[in-house]
Amino acid sequence: MADAKPRVKVPKTAAKGEVITLKTLISHQMESGQRKDKEGKTIPRQIINKFTCEYNGQPVFSCDLDPAVSANPYLEFTAKVEESGTFKFTWVDDDGSIYTAENELKVE
């Protein structure tokens, strides 16, 4: 699905050692594989099955998603930051596509 658009909300600055909240959302239909179309055929499953978040290359949080996660999967989690750097967010689609987003954070 080419139109999957990731959106992330990360504060621009943080204090050293502060625990910040990160919010992410990606537009994706998360087709569960349970629904049927008008002809009664099952619509094949296509979901985001994996999400990861890294900070300066270090893993922060990851999530394995199943079809029971809503369309446009939303995830909120925290990160403890000690130094300035870049968050890298990755979403993996069932069809092998990978969507990424990056966000800089300044630690004062």
Add this chain to the structure above:
Amino acid sequence: MTLTRRDALGLAAGTVAFLTFGGKLAFAAAEETAAAISAFTGGKEPATGKITLDAPEIAENGNTVPVGVTVESPMTADDHVVSVMILAEGNPNPQVATFNFTLMSGTAEAKTRIRLAKTQNVVAIAKMSDGSTYIDKKEVKVTIGGCGG
């Protein structure tokens, strides 16, 4: 319309068949949930406490039900939360999502939105770095199911 003896028998047999089938489905789901829990905990019985599952009592729309988990933990190298699994007992597949935390997470808190097919128990299980597991359960009443039957 008069009900002949043959009709009545057929109807009764149909009802019994339906009840057995329906009952079996519900049982399979509960068993699958139990299997998923024991696979996650390594066969151990999870304790209560430490983990809090935050879910609405009534969800009008089963397509997007906000749920959150919070696990009490200092999140240090010797004592932290490794992962939290969320299960929905009444869905076609009980697995919903698994959150994996690291020391850089700072806290073991996460929120997402999930689909619920009907009124059911939502279960959250936390796995700690020392291998202990904690469980919390909450019943969510669903007005409109979210599996697009």
